[in-house]
Amino acid sequence: MTPGEALAAECARYTAMGWMRGTSGNLSVVVDRDPLRLAVTVSGKDKGELAPDDVVLVDAEGNTDDPVRVPSAEAALHGRIAAVSGAGAVVHVHALAPVVAAEHWPGGVELRDLEMLKGFGRYAHDDVVVVPVVPNNQDMKVLGDAFEEGFRPDVPALLVARHGVYVWGDDLYQARHRLECLEWLLRFKVETSRR
Numbered sequence: 001m002t003p004g005e006a007l008a009a010e011c012a013r014y015t016a017m018g019w020m021r022g023t024s025g026n027l028s029v030v031v032d033r034d035p036l037r038l039a040v041t042v043s044g045k046d047k048g049e050l051a052p053d054d055v056v057l058v059d060a061e062g063n064t065d066d067p068v069r070v071p072s073a074e075a076a077l078h079g080r081i082a083a084v085s086g087a088g089a090v091v092h093v094h095a096l097a098p099v100v101a102a103e104h105w106p107g108g109v110e111l112r113d114l115e116m117l118k119g120f121g122r123y124a125h126d127d128v129v130v131v132p133v134v135p136n137n138q139d140m141k142v143l144g145d146a147f148e149e150g151f152r153p154d155v156p157a158l159l160v161a162r163h164g165v166y167v168w169g170d171d172l173y174q175a176r177h178r179l180e181c182l183e184w185l186l187r188f189k190v191e192t193s194r195r
């Protein structure tokens with residue numbers, strides 16, 4: 001499967017989950033590590049209808065020399081996350097639960113004692129996971145700096161307040177499973193915190 005085929009298939013899946021409404025969200029895979037190059041979904045297309053060539057190659061700063069395709073505006077943050085974390089794939093969706101959780105806990109969302117934490121690469125007991133939250137910003141340099149400041153190698157996710165969630169992994173498959181489990185965890189946290 002080419003990177004474009006894999007990204008289109010993942011986007012269709014996330015769209016079906018209701019996590020990529022409108023043209024929101026973007027996914028990337030690392031195609032070269034030195035220098036860093038990523039295949040990232042193009043800007044402005046319905047993510048449920050992407051074709052395999054609706055991807056564009058960008059460098060670590062999100063820049064491309066593609067004469068036609070426009071990368072996602074958030075490509076630079078994908079590059080930053082891949083560079084800092086060593087991830088092979090980064091997924092970003094506008095699911096609701098992560099945004100509601102970030103609204104409730106702007107200092108970071110604490111998760112513990114939940115079986116589903118195992119799907120996030122952590123333990124179901126005696127483990128505390130704090131998912132960092134950063135304020136939204138249209139400047140990817142500002143977002144990237146905020147991400148790096150709160151980065152922990154054992155927490156492969158970032159919540160952007162009033163915006164969405166980033167999750168990463170060795171490949172799209174691992175990133176998908178982490179995202180699915182994290183979305184469940186955050187939904188649980190929000191639902192059980194209601195008064």
Ligand SMILES: [Zn+2]
Pocket residue numbers: 024025026074092093094163164
């Ligand atoms: Zn977004």
